[in-house]
Amino acid sequence: MVLVVFGVALLVLAAAMVVLFAMMGELASRVPGPSTTRRDATVRALDEAQLGSVPSSWPPGLEAGNGNGNGNGSTVLLVLSTICATCADIATQLTENPGHADWGELGVVVSTSNQGRGNDFVARHGLGAFRHFVDTGGDWVSDQFGVRVSPTALVFTAGRLESAYVFYDVAALRAKIKKEREDRQMQREDSQMQKEPT
Amino acid sequence: MTDDSSGTRATRRWIPGRRAFLGGVGASGLATAATIFGQATPASALVNAGCCTLCFSPSHTVAQCETGQYYVWSCPYGSQFLYCNCCEHGASGDNCNHVTYSSYSCQY
Numbered sequence: 001m002v003l004v005v006f007g008v009a010l011l012v013l014a015a016a017m018v019v020l021f022a023m024m025g026e027l028a029s030r031v032p033g034p035s036t037t038r039r040d041a042t043v044r045a046l047d048e049a050q051l052g053s054v055p056s057s058w059p060p061g062l063e064a065g066n067g068n069g070n071g072n073g074s075t076v077l078l079v080l081s082t083i084c085a086t087c088a089d090i091a092t093q094l095t096e097n098p099g100h101a102d103w104g105e106l107g108v109v110v111s112t113s114n115q116g117r118g119n120d121f122v123a124r125h126g127l128g129a130f131r132h133f134v135d136t137g138g139d140w141v142s143d144q145f146g147v148r149v150s151p152t153a154l155v156f157t158a159g160r161l162e163s164a165y166v167f168y169d170v171a172a173l174r175a176k177i178k179k180e181r182e183d184r185q186m187q188r189e190d191s192q193m194q195k196e197p198t
Numbered sequence: 199m200t201d202d203s204s205g206t207r208a209t210r211r212w213i214p215g216r217r218a219f220l221g222g223v224g225a226s227g228l229a230t231a232a233t234i235f236g237q238a239t240p241a242s243a244l245v246n247a248g249c250c251t252l253c254f255s256p257s258h259t260v261a262q263c264e265t266g267q268y269y270v271w272s273c274p275y276g277s278q279f280l281y282c283n284c285c286e287h288g289a290s291g292d293n294c295n296h297v298t299y300s301s302y303s304c305q306y
Contacts, residue, residue, distance in 0.1 A: 019223055
């Protein structure tokens with residue numbers, strides 16, 4: 001009798017294992033492979049941005065990026081909007097694909113029609129890990145810098161808006177900013193060398 | 199030679215049936231697990247138009263939208279110099295609750 005019970009239990013267990021492995025196989029077939037999305041690497045200047053602007057005030061959440069908080073006085077604000085389809089992809093790039101948690105000077109401004117939708121956007125895309133500000137109506141970013149386009153990047157040096165870009169690929173944007181800074185540094189060094197007496 | 203080839207054909211006939219059966223078992227198991235343990239995510243009713251993500255299908259012009267209380271924002275769309283203006287009218291409440299209608303237009 002005991003043998004029969006054990007036999008039935010073993011049979012049920014074996015059937016359960018088969019079902020389990022079949023489920024895993026089915027699940028694996030439904031999961032897409034590694035993303036092979038090729039994003040547009042274009043990064044171009046945003047003409048309408050008021051370069052040279054120094055914001056009269058920094059909103060809560062972005063104070064540390066006003067040029068005094070991160071050592072070298074530089075910061076980059078990414079302006080995303082809840083109404084912009086590409087901005088969701090930019091947010092995904094920041095958090096997981098491929099992720100840019102190492103970008104210390106980064107801040108995110110979420111322009112939105114209302115606070116609730118902005119908060120949802122931040123929560124859904126995990127932007128809470130970055131310095132961020134939900135800009136209702138886009139009032140702060142448009143009043144301070146004349147920007148009403150997303151996705152855009154505002155690059156500050158010592159609290160002053162130095163350059164502004166429209167972009168689609170965060171990695172391409174970072175490379176562009178890095179190259180621009182290196183070029184400026186070389187220009188400064190060249191001009192200093194020319195000023196020095198021979 | 200003949201036996202080998204016929205044996206191969208027999209094997210090939212049998213594998214898809216086994217795969218289909220196990221696939222069916224797996225799909226049934228997943229469906230059952232999803233029914234028991236799964237929690238549906240909130241339905242998203244947002245509409246994509248151009249580069250805009252709107253609360254409703256566009257029903258008015260942007261000029262009409264830009265009256266009273268509204269939210270308008272731009273985004274680059276496809277070609278480098280094509281921009282869309284995305285507008286939501288009456289956007290005062292949380293999420294899309296108080297949006298009365300949406301509109302968009304794209305231009306170079």
